[in-house]
Amino acid sequence: MSSVCLVERLKKGGYRITPQRQEIINCFGSGGKHYSAEEIHQEIKNKFPNVSLDTVYRNLNTMRELGIIEALNFEDGKCRYELAGENSHHHHLICIRCGMSEELDFCPLKFLDSSLLRDKKFTVERHSFELYGYCSSCTGSKREVK
């Protein structure tokens, strides 16, 4: 999904395109990356030294409501955000020592017997599946940080 397209979706939602908003969109580039609000804030401050963290949060929430981005939970208390999209669904490997994360192209829902959920009358809207452990660099010195 191109940046231009994202801008169109914001406009259609009745939102204005401000420089700050444009810059947040640029941060995500063409997808595949996920950042915390703080990381996005730091990045944007290069161009707009006065942007406030509140503005970043407000815009991330707006974009999430429009379905433009998704929030990820990595168990460390802070959200990560990444571009949403049908083709981009994926899970993550997360290093609990250095924080590195990597995409995983395996979705466990494919293996879940759907009759099980039908029996329980449960309608799945979304799911989490993340693997926490030690990456190749950290697997030698296993000691969880923080």
Added chain:
Amino acid sequence: MSSVCLVERLKKGGYRITPQRQEIINCFGSGGKHYSAEEIHQEIKNKFPNVSLDTVYRNLNTMRELGIIEALNFEDGKCRYELAGENSHHHHLICIRCGMSEELDFCPLKFLDSSLLRDKKFTVERHSFELYGYCSSCTGSKREVK
């Protein structure tokens, strides 16, 4: 795992058995239940009106360090705690409308080709897999709360 056994593990860890601590252990009963710190606090206040939430947190952390309980992340910002144990590994169905949660006896790791992780040199320590959606009571009126 019985309550008595849990008390023994605390004692072996050099910890004292205080009434508050005993009561927290009782909360978990024989397992299969998960509560937030606040829920445990409310429950214990029935017997000890003066227990502080801090004490609950401190004890939950102690028990987590001893491997007695595990913390769960349900994407709503607060942790849930449940008894740990090799036989008790499971995942959850979580209703995003009423908050109900139910155990799921399906673990996606069984289906993940282990050679994939070996190639990536990633050592898995733990993983998340939770299904978020609408339970049988809420599936009629789908509207996320909060």
Added chain:
DNA sequence: TTCGATGCAAAGCGTTTGCATACTG
């Protein structure tokens, strides 16, 4: 010119910590 967006400051929420006191072992 209008109404949404911003920056600032303050508050919210779950959780943690410092300290003096209370109590287990």
Added chain:
DNA sequence: CAGTATGCAAACGCTTTGCATCGAA
């Protein structure tokens, strides 16, 4: 009796909100 556990209050980190001002359309 020694040293851990407690309650209280304050602080923490991430996120949200109120409000006056600014600026996109």
